[in-house]
Amino acid sequence: MPQMASTQPLMDESVPPAARSACLAAVSNTTNNGDVQITEMIFSEANSQVTVGVGPTRAPWRCLVSNSGVVANVMSLTNEGSL
Numbered sequence: 001m002p003q004m005a006s007t008q009p010l011m012d013e014s015v016p017p018a019a020r021s022a023c024l025a026a027v028s029n030t031t032n033n034g035d036v037q038i039t040e041m042i043f044s045e046a047n048s049q050v051t052v053g054v055g056p057t058r059a060p061w062r063c064l065v066s067n068s069g070v071v072a073n074v075m076s077l078t079n080e081g082s083l
Contacts, residue, residue, distance in 0.1 A: 009040035015048045018069035025048040026071040027061045047072050 005031045020038060031054050039058060040051035047064040054061055060077040 009051070010042055011038075012041045012043040012048075014043040015041040015050060016067050018071070019048050019065040019067050020050060022069035022071050023063035023065050023074075025064075027052040027063055027072050030074050031055075031061065035058060041048055043067075051077070 007034065020041070024036050024038065030036055033054050033082060036057050037053050037058065038050055039053040040049075042049045046081075047066055050063045050065060052061045052063055053059065062073075062075050062077055064073040065071050
């Protein structure tokens with residue numbers, strides 16, 4: 001039987017620090033909340049994806065960012081069902 005996909009968040013350490021910092025700042029500014037923490041990172045040559053938890057409940061936000069630290073998109077993952 002094949003292994004099921006892991007439910008553990010992926011923390012891809014090859015996502016550059018500039019990209020991580022840019023996402024934390026962008027999500028913090030967008031949500032007007034300084035309580036932010038990276039919960040998942042996925043490296044890509046084009047745009048890496050960083051998931052940031054906000055506030056005490058760590059509400060998930062997705063950030064697409066270039067590896068030089070230019071944020072392309074910030075989106076809440078909690079309201080997807082109401083789109």
